[in-house]
Amino acid sequence: MSEFHGWPDAGVRRLPQHIYTDRDNFQRELDKIFFANSWNYVALSCEVPEPGDYILSSVGNVGVIVSRDRKGAIRVFVNRCTHRGARLCEKRKGNNKLFTCPYHEWRFNLEGRLVGVPLSQGVKGKGGMSAQFDPQNHGLKQLNVCERHGVVFASFSNDMVPLETYLGPKVLRYFDRVCDGRPLKVIGKHKHVVAGNWKLQIENVKDTVHAAILHSFFTLFGIWRSDQETEIVVEDKGMHSVLASTATFSKQQTHSEEVDSEFSLLDPSLIAHEAEFSHATGAVMTIWPNLIFLQQLNCLVMRHVEPVSQDKCVKTWTFFAYEDEDPALTARRVKQANLLGASGLVTIDDNEILASCQVGLQQQSQFECAIEYGEGTSDCDHMVSESAIRGFYNYYRQVMEL
Ligand SMILES: [Fe+2]
Structure with missing residues (x-):
């Protein structure tokens, strides 16, 4: 029998753990989020x-x-x-x-x-x-x-605003940056189970702080560091967000400078990047409720998070390219799909840590998580903020009536 614990007085700087563990809350999410007014x-x-x-x-x-x-x-x-x-x-x-x-x-x-x-x-x-x-x-x-530039969305609601309004101008700009109307082609699919609540997976990619700490591969080879040029964009209601950042790369792109390490890449082409977009080598978008739209280096992918139960989600990755592009660029994307994909050198860290979080959250679900990096829910120009996560929960509380 589940018990509703209410939302902490501190607002979205605290997250009640039962939202990750409670079966009734999960059913409420299906009804109020996925089967209601969402694309x-x-x-x-x-x-x-x-x-x-x-x-x-x-x-x-x-x-x-x-x-x-x-x-x-x-x-x-x-x-x-x-x-x-x-x-x-x-x-x-x-x-x-x-x-x-x-x-x-x-x-x-x-x-x-x-x-x-x-x-x-x-x-x-x-x-x-x-x-x-x-x-x-x-x-x-x-x-x-509805469809925009080759990306298809569906809703159980017939009372939806157009997708462009739903995304809002700030996020739409990043959406169109990658999906600009050029025909797309699928170059690979991954599918795997994450032993954690679906929101842990969405938060994970709104969380700039962990990226340069947990993912030692990123830090070692200069793909994601805490001090690099960054823009965090949070949609006004908090529904969606974008983390855009520019990699510094190591000088030789083969071994680490920030950390004294014996690690080096036998094949530097793994991270070799061909500049495609006007700024930022990576833009991680999360679109309410459960799409992660990732552009990192030359990897382009839609990561669709299917909420299966309160303690499990399934992630389907659809890697894509532009239909008429240079085959060498497509080959680069395939290589980086393996680097960044389900069993690559980054996601494997997240899978492990999200499963670990779920165990901890379940063990004593009367407690609260602290979301205290940075202030508020607005845009910022650095990485050490959880504002995108707080924004997500502002909107979550509104639609869940919590
Ligand atoms: Fe991560």
Whole structure:
């Protein structure tokens, strides 16, 4: 039986630990955040280029099918047969003319309409669907969909502001910096479980402080240091944020200068960077509620965090490139996808530490976390601030009514 402990008087400088451990709070998050007024990243549109192409994704913990209909529009359906609730699609991606449920073979067309019900007339004049049954009332549940520059978002709400308004001008500028309308192509996928609450994962990439401490690889080779040129941008309501920063690199890019170390890179091309954007070698965006949009060196990736339960999330990485770019640049991106991806030299630290946090938070969930680096929730020009995390919780408290 869960117990609501309320929010501490200190506001978002303190986080009650039960928000990471309580099952009822998790269910409340699904209802108030993921199934309510949020634009949820689901896919890149280049993943479903042709009519009938589909890919599985999720909104909150609900599986969805992202597909392209006969007229070329992207649709997002709940991956659930309207008859008895079975999963319609099991294969991660493919091309279909119809979606057929494996249980009773109810068929749905690419627009989500129920177009086939086996044995609807019965057998030899006996049985079949009741006279009241109207297939029109049993189409697939469809979500509201929007797309910007090849990135697809979905919402259970039909009362959404346009994505551009949702992101706000400061974050939109960074979004468009990478996704500027050039056609995209997917160059790799990773998927793995994180043994921690989904918010720990989102906070982790809003947390500039840990990056130069926990990730010794970053510090050693000058990719992320506490004193480098930085901009933290927090959307006005706190929903989204951007951490943009410029790597200093070590002079030789092969061994450490800041720390006296015997470590060096056998293959310096691992971190060799080709300048693509006007400023900052890395921009880590978090888009409410659960998208991490990362540009670091030449690695471009959408990290989609699926909340599975209060103590577990699944992270799907979609690495991408521009369709018409130099193959040498694509090869560089693939190499850096391995450096920065699920089992690379950075994320592996985070996976370990987030699992460790979850254990500590669960053991005595009556306590509070202290979010005291820096002040307030506004933008800043240095790394030693948790303002983006406080901003996130300002908005969280508002929508969760906590
Ligand atoms: Fe990290």
